Amino acid sequence: MSDTKQWLIATNGTQYASEAVKHAAKLYAHYPEKPAVVILTVIEDDPLYDEARAVLEMAKYLFEDVAGSSAHVELRTEVGLPGEVISDFAASEEVDQVFIGGADFKWDVNEGDTGGVSNYIVHKIKGTITIIK
Amino acid sequence: MPQPLPQERWMIATNGTKYASDAVSYAAKLYTLYSNKPHVVLMMVVQTEQDREDAKSILEISKYLFEDIAGKGSNLQLLLEDGEPGTAIARAADQGNMDHVFLGGSDFQWDITEGDGVPTSNIVLDRIKGTVTLVK
Numbered sequence: 001m002s003d004t005k006q007w008l009i010a011t012n013g014t015q016y017a018s019e020a021v022k023h024a025a026k027l028y029a030h031y032p033e034k035p036a037v038v039i040l041t042v043i044e045d046d047p048l049y050d051e052a053r054a055v056l057e058m059a060k061y062l063f064e065d066v067a068g069s070s071a072h073v074e075l076r077t078e079v080g081l082p083g084e085v086i087s088d089f090a091a092s093e094e095v096d097q098v099f100i101g102g103a104d105f106k107w108d109v110n111e112g113d114t115g116g117v118s119n120y121i122v123h124k125i126k127g128t129i130t131i132i133k
Numbered sequence: 134m135p136q137p138l139p140q141e142r143w144m145i146a147t148n149g150t151k152y153a154s155d156a157v158s159y160a161a162k163l164y165t166l167y168s169n170k171p172h173v174v175l176m177m178v179v180q181t182e183q184d185r186e187d188a189k190s191i192l193e194i195s196k197y198l199f200e201d202i203a204g205k206g207s208n209l210q211l212l213l214e215d216g217e218p219g220t221a222i223a224r225a226a227d228q229g230n231m232d233h234v235f236l237g238g239s240d241f242q243w244d245i246t247e248g249d250g251v252p253t254s255n256i257v258l259d260r261i262k263g264t265v266t267l268v269k
Binding site: 003023026027029030031067068102105107108109110115119120122123124125126127128129130131132133 | 135136138159162163166167238241242243244245246254255258259261262263264265266267268269
């Protein structure tokens, strides 16, 4: 079986992020030794907290719909810049498998004002990263 | 009982490095979870004619590694492609209608303009639509 034990699913409620949740849930359903799962969303300002909560609840619903309602999922909301927060969270929680939607992946980060979040995460994180795009 | 995972088409790109072998190993472990066994293409890209024999050996060793974990008789095909690695991997994934591509991603760069060459994993991530797993 796969060795990964601590999963992080980063979502912002977009289509590809939801695909990442679903992909992780399908795998989870078949893992004999269930990994610990955190679904994380990042907000840049506190006033968005209610919206983030809704995104997380929807992601949990989707995960459990595929993986089964007995799946244990921890929900987390963090404040800050998404790429930095997700990467720092993965490092501090010793995450060994990350699932993200990668629709914002940028070939060349110099083309715009900032690089894509998924580009930043793939660059920073050590371990296994599954990107749905 | 969870619903069986759908049959998928996978491609594992290797060049014999540690992270590429970790990607082979990861995919093989995942393969064991599927009752509908994925069709797996294990591929390597050669850039010069001198590389060809080495590439065949690396593919054979990778096959051995995969089957050591996933079991012999796995639904596995070996593929050698020519050209620039990132472009060849993306092209093969497209032509093979791959659902999931696995590769070592240790060469991924935040800013591709920082170095001389464009990292293979950047090219693959940019060009492939679908699911990509990088092990790094």
